[in-house]
Amino acid sequence: MHRRPINAEDGPPSSGTYAQALSVTGASELLFISGQIGVHGEGKAPPSFPAQAKLVWSNIDAQLRAAGMSRDDLVKVTVFLSDRADSEEYRAARDAYLDGHKVALTCIVTGIFDSDWLMEIEAVAAR
Numbered sequence: 001m002h003r004r005p006i007n008a009e010d011g012p013p014s015s016g017t018y019a020q021a022l023s024v025t026g027a028s029e030l031l032f033i034s035g036q037i038g039v040h041g042e043g044k045a046p047p048s049f050p051a052q053a054k055l056v057w058s059n060i061d062a063q064l065r066a067a068g069m070s071r072d073d074l075v076k077v078t079v080f081l082s083d084r085a086d087s088e089e090y091r092a093a094r095d096a097y098l099d100g101h102k103v104a105l106t107c108i109v110t111g112i113f114d115s116d117w118l119m120e121i122e123a124v125a126a127r
Contacts, residue, residue, distance in 0.1 A: 001026045001127055003075065005102040017095050018105035024075050027126040031073070033063045035080070035120040037112075045116040049086045052118045053093035060123055072101060073125040079107040080120040090119065 005019035014020050036059040038052025039045045046052055064070055081090055090107070112120055 001028070003102075016091060016105070017098060017100065017102070018077075019102040020104075022075050022102065022104045024126050029067075029127050031064070031067045031069060031125040033060060033123040033125065035122045036060050036063065037114075037117045037120050039117075045114075045118075047116075049089050049118050050093065053090060056119055056121050057093065057097040060121060064125060067125070069125050069127060071097065073127045074098075074101065074103050074123055075126045076104045076124040077106075078122045079105070080112055081107065081109045082112045082115075082118050084109045086118060 002023075002025045004023040004025075006021040006023055007014060007019060008021075011020060036056050037045065038055035038059075040055065046055070060074075061071065064073065077094075079090065079094070081087065087107075094105075112118075
């Protein structure tokens, strides 16, 4: 599989560590990960954003592992934040998790299903 980050010269630059577009060729498997939230196995969400962000990414990793994949296989990530005030902490957690790995990325500030959830992330992986 070959991944090629794309940032069109005549389009806006990305405002972060992601790619505006990502070309994937030669993939033989796609994994669609449903929205993951910052809860422990027993369904409890810690009250702080950093703790939930860590759990969300950990839950993404768990789904990837179950499919025999890793974060290096991620190609598209959609993030839902419940509060714009968490944007900086979200970016820090995202950049630490991705560690330079480029993905196509969308972040939406919106109401989330449960008021205790501060963020939710859905993703697509390919290999």
